[in-house]
Amino acid sequence: xxxxxxxxxxxxxxxxxxxxxxxxxxxxxxxxxxxxxxxxxxxxxxxxxxxxxxxxxxxxxxxxxxxxxxxxxxxxxxxxxxxxxxxxxxxxxxxxxxxxxxxxxxxxxxxxxxxxxxxxxxxxxxxxxxxxxxxxxxxxxxxxxxxxxxxxxxxxxxxxxxxxxxxxxxxxxxxxxxxxxxxxxxxxxxxxxxxxxxxxxxxxxxxxxxxxxxxxxxxxxxxxxxxxxxxxxxxxxxxxxxxxxxxxxxxxxxxxxxxxxxxxxxx
Amino acid sequence: xxxxxxxxxxxxxxxxxxxxxxxxxxxxxxxxxxxxxxxxxxxxxxxxxxxxxxxxxxxxxxxxxxxxxxxxxxxxxxxxxxxxxxxxxxxxxxxxxxxxxxxxxxxxxxxxxxxxxxxxxxxxxxxxxxxxxxxxxxxxxxxxxxxxxxxxxxxxxxxxxxxxxxxxxxxxxxxxxxxxxxxxxxxxxxxxxxxxxxxxxxxxxxxxxxxxxxxxxxxxxxxxxxxxxxxxxxxxxxxxxxxxxxxxxxxxxxxxxxxxxxxxxxxxx
Numbered sequence: 001x002x003x004x005x006x007x008x009x010x011x012x013x014x015x016x017x018x019x020x021x022x023x024x025x026x027x028x029x030x031x032x033x034x035x036x037x038x039x040x041x042x043x044x045x046x047x048x049x050x051x052x053x054x055x056x057x058x059x060x061x062x063x064x065x066x067x068x069x070x071x072x073x074x075x076x077x078x079x080x081x082x083x084x085x086x087x088x089x090x091x092x093x094x095x096x097x098x099x100x101x102x103x104x105x106x107x108x109x110x111x112x113x114x115x116x117x118x119x120x121x122x123x124x125x126x127x128x129x130x131x132x133x134x135x136x137x138x139x140x141x142x143x144x145x146x147x148x149x150x151x152x153x154x155x156x157x158x159x160x161x162x163x164x165x166x167x168x169x170x171x172x173x174x175x176x177x178x179x180x181x182x183x184x185x186x187x188x189x190x191x192x193x194x195x196x197x198x199x200x201x202x203x204x205x206x207x208x209x210x211x212x213x214x215x216x217x218x219x220x221x222x223x224x225x226x227x228x229x230x231x232x233x234x235x236x237x238x239x240x241x242x243x244x245x246x247x248x249x250x251x252x253x254x255x256x257x258x259x260x261x262x263x264x265x266x267x
Numbered sequence: 268x269x270x271x272x273x274x275x276x277x278x279x280x281x282x283x284x285x286x287x288x289x290x291x292x293x294x295x296x297x298x299x300x301x302x303x304x305x306x307x308x309x310x311x312x313x314x315x316x317x318x319x320x321x322x323x324x325x326x327x328x329x330x331x332x333x334x335x336x337x338x339x340x341x342x343x344x345x346x347x348x349x350x351x352x353x354x355x356x357x358x359x360x361x362x363x364x365x366x367x368x369x370x371x372x373x374x375x376x377x378x379x380x381x382x383x384x385x386x387x388x389x390x391x392x393x394x395x396x397x398x399x400x401x402x403x404x405x406x407x408x409x410x411x412x413x414x415x416x417x418x419x420x421x422x423x424x425x426x427x428x429x430x431x432x433x434x435x436x437x438x439x440x441x442x443x444x445x446x447x448x449x450x451x452x453x454x455x456x457x458x459x460x461x462x463x464x465x466x467x468x469x470x471x472x473x474x475x476x477x478x479x480x481x482x483x484x485x486x487x488x489x490x491x492x493x494x495x496x497x498x499x500x501x502x503x504x505x506x507x508x509x510x511x512x513x514x515x516x517x518x519x520x521x522x523x524x525x526x527x528x529x530x531x532x533x534x535x536x
């Protein structure tokens with residue numbers, strides 16, 4: 001099968017799985033509506049916090065209000081996109097604990113793809129729209145609005161960020177296979193992601209180093225915003241792209257290792 | 268008879284404690300999550316107070332104490348057991364408890380108390396470790412009267428949160444879709460209670476709106492009492508309000524429980 005044929009096959013599978021997920025969300029309208037409202041409340045309150053902070057100060061860690069808001073919105077963009085696309089990983093623990101992963105392994109589809117993408121979150125997909133609108137608005141209010149080159153730079157680093165975040169999701173899935181009890185692994189990542197709500201200069205150098213090199217949240221979330229703000233040079237961009245690729249390769253290696261360690265819960 | 272009654276809830280407490288410690292790696296990850304939230308808030312407030320040592324009427328020591336205090340109070344006040352209530356009702360597991368000589372509300376509270384006490388001990392350790400590592404300046408309250416009011420306020424906060432959360436979970440009697448509303452409730456409560464920042468940094472209109480809700484009594488009030496920012500009359504007024512809400516929500520939880528039981532179908536049996 002050629003590469004295009006494989007891509008078409010996986011797109012069809014993803015489309016079908018997404019339609020099923022949409023059907024499931026629509027059949028639980030109260031739950032879905034309340035979850036969406038909860039996400040909006042969380043987003044709105046943090047935005048309110050940032051705006052409130054700036055009624056007492058002009059800068060935070062050297063950044064103006066709209067610059068800080070851009071960091072916050074970029075964090076939300078990557079966080080929400082990863083939740084929309086890779087929501088399946090949140091149910092992975094149950095598959096492992098109940099032995100359902102055996103059925104996934106027996107399907108003629110890559111098990112990692114299936115586990116990550118089987119539950120597209122329509123609520124997060126809806127939520128992406130106001131975030132993108134706000135990003136466009138905030139970029140226009142920056143002291144120096146980004147030009148086409150900066151927007152391209154921003155998009156490139158968003159791609160690197162998504163690759164990094166995908167790698168983190170794969171590593172948490174691998175941990176789940178190794179350590180059955182690790183239900184908090186994915187939630188630990190979610191909490192760690194919140195480091196990206198504020199500019200990295202807020203944190204101490206040691207914290208910045210950990211969240212850039214060990215658990216590369218800053219690389220994934222703050223680097224794109226810095227690119228839009230013209231604060232990221234070519235060398236750092238190259239490093240970010242290489243690191244994202246390397247981190248993703250490492251996550252795939254760990255996934256393969258964990259698959260070999262998998263012993264079905266039902267057998 | 269009364270002693271035997273109390274003993275069974277003590278057993279629930281000890282069993283729940285053991286259950287929490289059974290999955291130690293998971294417990295460790297859960298605590299790490301809590302540390303991350305504390306770290307995020309600590310660095311933000313320190314960055315904001317770096318220039319003048321003050322921000323929005325708070326000194327750096329007060330804000331750092333607020334962050335560390337909240338980390339401990341989160342563990343003491345916020346529990347997860349009431350989430351189990353919705354699942355017990357929806358999956359028919361409640362039937363097993365209804366046939367036993369236990370009060371479901373007290374049993375749930377005993378299980379939650381076990382989790383909270385364990386998490387609170389861990390949170391205290393984390394704060395001490397952070398203090399040593401960061402050499403942060405902390406406001407240590409020594410006034411016995413203030414500490415007594417603070418302790419009383421924390422006990423009422425924990426009870427108020429439990430009753431609020433328990434009542435929302437009882438929605439499961441009427442709908443299988445109780446988890447979404449609980450998610451929404453949790454986020455509104457976390458922010459409106461002051462679990463992320465002191466509420467008075469908001470604009471006066473928003474602060475007045477949040478103060479009118481019972482949520483502000485859950486985190487913001489105890490911390491303001493501890494920091495000595497609430498004077499004696501404000502503290503006593505706040506505590507009286509807490510007691511009133513506890514009474515109201517306690518009665519409403521009982522009422523909702525009785526009404527809900529009539530709707531309960533024991534699904535899955």
